[in-house]
Amino acid sequence: MPRYREVKIPQPHAAGTPQSLRRVNAQAVLAAVRTTEVATGTGLMAATGLTRATVIAVCEDLVRSGWLRELDTPAREGASPSAAGKPRKGRPARRFELNARAGVVLGVDIGAGTTTAAVADLRGTVLGRASAAFRATDIPAEERVSVVDRACLDALREAGQTPEKVLAVTAGIAAPVDREGAVLAAQHFWTLFDVGLRSALHERHGWPVRLENDANLAALGERWRGTGAGVTDLVVLLASERLGAGVLESGRLLHGRAGGAGEMGFLSLVEGVGSSAGIASLARTWQAEAGGPTGGGPAGARRVFADAAAGDAAALEILDRLAERMARVIAAIASFINPEQVVIGGAVADSAGALLPGITAALPALTATPPRVTVSTLGDAIVTVGAVRHALDYVEANALDLRLTK
Missing domain, CATH: 3.30.420.40 (ATPase, nucleotide binding domain)
Structure with missing residues (x-):
């Protein structure tokens, strides 16, 4: 058993207090500033829905504490040329940037x-x-x-x-x-x-x-910087040795009472699936059961996908089995979670694109709500x-x- 004592992570203050309001406003401004190289008061008002006075007050607070830097103001916010071609006077444009190396x-x-x-x-x-x-x-x-x-x-x-x-x-x-x-x-x-x-x-x-x-x-990573960017109803399947799912519903992670949401043990009850074994595990097992690779050598997922790409009939048959099985897994998920998109990720993602045509073709017969299926581009960094x-x-x-x- 670990001998360390548990520590409490600071939690947000109760809603409705001045401190909680400052916190929420600061969070909104920081989230908006990090998405742009240079932020102005007008831009931050549009991104956060806060008033100009609040935006400027929050930015000044964040500058004092080191989170933001205020830039020079070479232009005037809202300025536009007059009929004579001279710029009209406007409110000085205060510009801010995230101090990205503050921590x-x-x-x-x-x-x-x-x-x-x-x-x-x-x-x-x-x-x-x-x-x-x-x-x-x-x-x-x-x-x-x-x-x-x-x-x-x-x-x-x-x-x-x-x-x-x-x-x-x-x-x-x-x-x-x-x-x-x-x-x-x-x-x-x-x-x-x-x-x-x-x-x-x-x-x-x-x-x-x-x-x-x-x-x-x-x-979270796939929605931030992957093929699921901006998708609020998203499932990511880590699909290498064993299957595990991360579920976003309306942009919110689902945990369940004890964190078990997304666990794939239920697949042992699904017809045509029978376990939570992943793509790499199944490919290796099925190739070994078939007598190993056609040209000799150890069985493995990389070898299956490489042989299939070269037209090997036995490897292509394994890919068909994998696609049909993954379609059943995704259909089961779609039937009770109904995501817009399912992303296949993990160590097999680089090769799993070969399964997409078979999965996509099989889904309509297995679920009334087939999601879009993609493979992750984030590799092992997901x-x-x-x-x-x-x-x-x-x-x-x-x-x-x-x-x-x-």
């Missing part, structure tokens, strides 16, 4: 065998990345924490940043996590990730750390991208409580 966030992907940490600035630009391997699956909690810590520190060194610059950390794990960040340790595999990471990293570095399910973070977005959301929501270092 950094860490997005961490923790798997059973390895962990990867990415350091990003406040615009989400990745500055450094590092990975570390666990020597075994069942290692003590303290050792697993130390490996994660090492990856984080290595990523910070690569980024040229110090631990004091870290404003927030989000770690994605291959286990259900509830809304409070508690791991659902109902299965042995899930207990591997219940190691007291939040308390350990807070005690070592003072970092606010939040845990989230890796598929949930994949959904979880760290989502973890960075998650950490930035925390920073924006708690900017007034976070102290920036010089």
Whole structure:
């Protein structure tokens, strides 16, 4: 059992108080400023719905605290040429930009065998990345924490940043996590990730750390910078060895009571599916059962997709089986979640595009609400991208409580 004590992450103040209003306004302005190189009062009013006086007051507050920088004002806001060609006088245009290097966030992907940490600035630009391997699956909690810590520190060194610059950390794990960040340790595999990471990293570095399910973070990352950009009803399937889903409904992550929303154990009850085995696992198993690759060598998903691309009949048959099975999985999801889009992600995403024609053709016969199906373009960074977005959301929501270092 982990020997670390749990710590409480600061939570927003009660709605309706002056402090909560300042927080909400600051969050809205920061979210708008990070989407543009230069922000003006008029632009921020349009993006946030706040009055000019409120926008300027919030910007001045954020400039004083180091989150924004005010730029020179070479133009006048609202100025337009007169009939004589002379510019009309207007209110001076105050311009602001995000101080993107005021601090950094860490997005961490923790798997059973390895962990990867990415350091990003406040615009989400990745500055450094590092990975570390666990020597075994069942290692003590303290050792697993130390490996994660090492990856984080290595990523910070690569980024040229110090631990004091870290404003927030989000770690994605291959286990259900509830809304409070508690791991659902109902299965042995899930207990591997219940190691007291939040308390350990807070005690070592003072970092606010939040845990989230890796598929949930994949959904956030895909909506932010992937093929699901802007889609509010979205499911991302991490589909390599085992299937897991992150679900966004009206733009909001679904967790369920104990964080189990998106777990795929129910697939053992679905006709024509029978388990939550993923594309890589099934491809390897089915190729081995067929006697291995036609030209010899070990069975594996990469080999199946490569042989199919070369026209191998046995590999093409496996791809047909994979497409039909994934269509049943997606149809089951579509029948009770009804997403606009389902994205196939994870280590198999680079190859899974070959399955899309078969999946798309099969779906209308399996569900009355077939979603659009795509494959992720984020590759193996999909979880760290989502973890960075998650950490930035925390920073924006708690900017007034976070102290920036010089």
